Amino acid sequence: MVQNHVVWSNTIPHGPNPPLTLTLPHSASPFLTLPHPSSLFLTLPHSASPFLTLPHPSSPFLTLPHPSSPFLTLPHSSSPFLTLPHPSSPFLTLPHPSSLCLTLPRPSSLCLTLPHSASPFLTLPHPSSLCLTLPHPSSPFLTLPHPSSPFLTLPHPASLVLTLPHSSSLCLTLPHPSSLFLTLPHSSSPCLTLPHSASPFLTLPHPSSLCLTLPHPSSLFLTLPHPSSLFLTLPHSSSPFLTLPHLSSPFLTLPHPSSLFLTLPHPSSPFLTLPHSSSPFLTLPHPSSLFLTLPHPASPFLTLPHSSSPFLTLPHSSSPFLTLPHSSSPFLTLPHPSSPCLTLPHPSSPFLTLPHSSSPCLTLPHPSSPFLTLPHPASPFLTLPYD
Known part of the structure; x- marks a missing residue:
């Protein structure tokens, strides 16, 4: 036991020594440097402030009691195993390559x-x-x-x-x-920002609220339980918006009841792309709500490649909303041969609203078979300019 009034060296000599075990009393401030190779077993009491530097290769085993504030710097090829009591505030720096296993x-x-x-x-x-x-x-x-x-x-x-x-x-x-x-x-609220070429794999329990920001290019594989709410926000100048790889399962699956909210900032160029032989891009169960909001000026492009399944399928009692601001240019382009099928169940209320000076364009190559099926009673509001 090192006493408070004792001044001791902060350097452990080199040599094939057995594992070092240190116990520091109350209000101690250890500054330790261990040579190569070392094994440290350190126990710090109440109100201790350790500053540890371990050379290569070291294996520190640190246990800190209540309340401790450890500051640890571990060099190359270290494997720290840390257990922090209640309440603790660990501060760790791990060099290359390191493996941290931390339990709080x-x-x-x-x-x-x-x-x-x-x-x-x-x-x-x-x-x-x-x-x-x-x-x-x-x-x-x-x-x-x-x-x-x-x-x-x-x-x-x-x-x-x-x-x-x-x-x-x-x-x-x-x-x-x-x-x-x-x-x-349960009852978690993640807020995730994923940079270039990130691949998040997220599983959220019940109930959960997910807020995602996906830059360019990103691949999202998301599963939401019941009930869940998905909020997708694309940052400035993001492109493409959502992309499914070859032979993928449905990109987004929302259970009952779910709400999908898509918000694209300004300026944005969203591209919804389905590859060959893919499942439906978006599937919403009953009851579900899909909300897509595009700012001004926005240029949404929906592209379905060869032999794609129906782009959007909405089950019973769903309410799809597509709102495009002023001076928007929505384009739906289907390759050859394509069979776009938009099916709205009963009762449904599809609304496609285009503001002033908009140019909605539906382009179908040859041979194409567009199908639009609206059940009864349905209230479709579609505005198409002269072709």
């Missing part, structure tokens, strides 16, 4: 940022793998250096496996290219 008790507050930001907390260089498990109720806050958006940052290439318990709030920003595997339990 209840309640805990985890703040992760990159080294270039104001308050570096967790740095995972290339290639890194973060496995994070937060109990209830936890609030993870992650920040990246360049965007300065709070919340987790993974370098290129990185893989994040994150599990959040009940009543958690998560905001993530992933660099290019990243693979996000996110599972959020």
Whole structure:
């Protein structure tokens, strides 16, 4: 046991020594440097502030009691195993390549940022793998250096496996290219910003509200439980909007009851593209609501390639709304041979509203067979200019 009044060296000598076990008393401020190779087993009491630097290769095993504020810097090829009690505030920096396994008790507050930001907390260089498990109720806050958006940052290439318990709030920003595997339990509200070439795989339980911002190009694979609400927002100058690869399942599946909200900022060029032999682009169960809002000036393009299934299928008691602002130019282009089928069940109220100075264009190549089926009683409002 190191006493408070004792001054001790902060450097452990080199040599084939057995694993080091340190116990620091109350209000201690350890500054430790371990040589190569080292194994540290450190236990810090109440109100301790450790500053640890471990060389290559080290295997730190750190246990911090209540309330502790660890500041850890782990060098190349380190494998930290950290257990933080209640309440704790870990600050970690991991070099390349590192593997972090972190478990936070209840309640805990985890703040992760990159080294270039104001308050570096967790740095995972290339290639890194973060496995994070937060109990209830936890609030993870992650920040990246360049965007300065709070919340987790993974370098290129990185893989994040994150599990959040009940009543958690998560905001993530992933660099290019990243693979996000996110599972959020009941009453979670994720807000995700995905950069270039990101591939999010999201599973949200009941009830959930998802807010996504997808830049260009992005591939979204999303499954929402019952009841769910999907909010998709494309940033400035994003293109294409949504793209399905070859022989893919339905891009978006919303259970009952669900609401889909699509908002495209200004200026936007959304492209909805289905590849060869794909399932219907959008399937909404009963009852569902689809809302698409395009700003001014917007240029929506809906493109169905060869041998595509019906573009949009809306079940019973669905209310599709397509609203285009002033000076919009909607285009629906179907390749050869195409069989577009738009089917609205009973009762339905399809509304296609085009403002002043709009030029709706429906172009069907030869041979094409357009089909529009409206059940009874239906109230279609379609306005097409002279061809």
